[in-house]
Amino acid sequence: MSKKTPAQRRITYVKELRESLESAEDTDELIGTAKRAIEQLTIAYNLINAYEEVLAKNNLLSKMIISLPLPSDHWLYADHENIPPMPLQVGLSEERDQLASAITEAARYAVRASTMNGQEKDFDPDAMVQNMIVGLIGYWTSTGESRL
Numbered sequence: 001m002s003k004k005t006p007a008q009r010r011i012t013y014v015k016e017l018r019e020s021l022e023s024a025e026d027t028d029e030l031i032g033t034a035k036r037a038i039e040q041l042t043i044a045y046n047l048i049n050a051y052e053e054v055l056a057k058n059n060l061l062s063k064m065i066i067s068l069p070l071p072s073d074h075w076l077y078a079d080h081e082n083i084p085p086m087p088l089q090v091g092l093s094e095e096r097d098q099l100a101s102a103i104t105e106a107a108r109y110a111v112r113a114s115t116m117n118g119q120e121k122d123f124d125p126d127a128m129v130q131n132m133i134v135g136l137i138g139y140w141t142s143t144g145e146s147r148l
Contacts, residue, residue, distance in 0.1 A: 043068065076125050106135030 017037050024030035070076060090096040110131035114123045138144025 109135035
């Protein structure tokens with residue numbers, strides 16, 4: 001499964017929003033969906049205005065990191081029993097010790113890469129998962145190495 005770009009996620013969001021608005025069965029549902037969309041658009045509009053003000057005040061080009069809350073239906077908030085999937089389940093053995101050590105290193109890499117070495121307290125859980133995959137099995141290249 002390929003990871004969607006931010007632009008693809010925005011397109012998906014707009015399509016889902018349109019479907020929600022079109023499929024609303026009653027006025028309350030329609031109003032609720034519209035209010036959520038307006039709230040999110042207002043946040044984006046305010047961030048863009050703030051960014052433009054900073055650029056105008058400082059008369060320079062810069063980059064800005066925008067941190068938005070996760071959507072309420074994000075996988076992180078989903079109800080589940082927290083039972084580990086264990087796709088690589090291994091009993092007590094030397095192999096388990098070696099795997100545990102390698103996975104620990106991969107997990108530490110994922111946390112470091114997702115938090116700018118602990119400097120960023122507001123990090124993206126999806127980025128951490130992607131970094132965990134890279135830490136475990138390598139980069140998304142034909143060789144798994146960082147260079148193409």
